[in-house]
């Protein structure tokens with residue numbers, strides 16, 4: 001994906017895990033469905049969040065369970081949970097993946 005200039009906006013209010021995943025995948029420049037800290041920071045920045053770097057670091061700390069520096073596919077639910085708690089996102093269907 002070479003066109004990273006205009007990002008699809010994250011749906012306001014209630015969003016689904018699928019929508020969040022689709023939104024986040026725009027920032028997955030390294031591909032493979034894994035999100036690194038810098039990619040995550042870029043994603044948070046696009047939301048015009050304050051302290052995006054700090055939140056990205058906190059999110060990594062929480063989501064990157066095996067500490068390999070990226071949020072792997074199977075760690076994504078942890079990232080969703082973080083987003084829900086700290087980014088004031090309301091995600092339905094989260095119960096389905098919260099068992100990870």
Ligand SMILES: [Ca+2]
Pocket residue numbers: 063064065066067068069070071072075
């Ligand atoms: Ca990881």
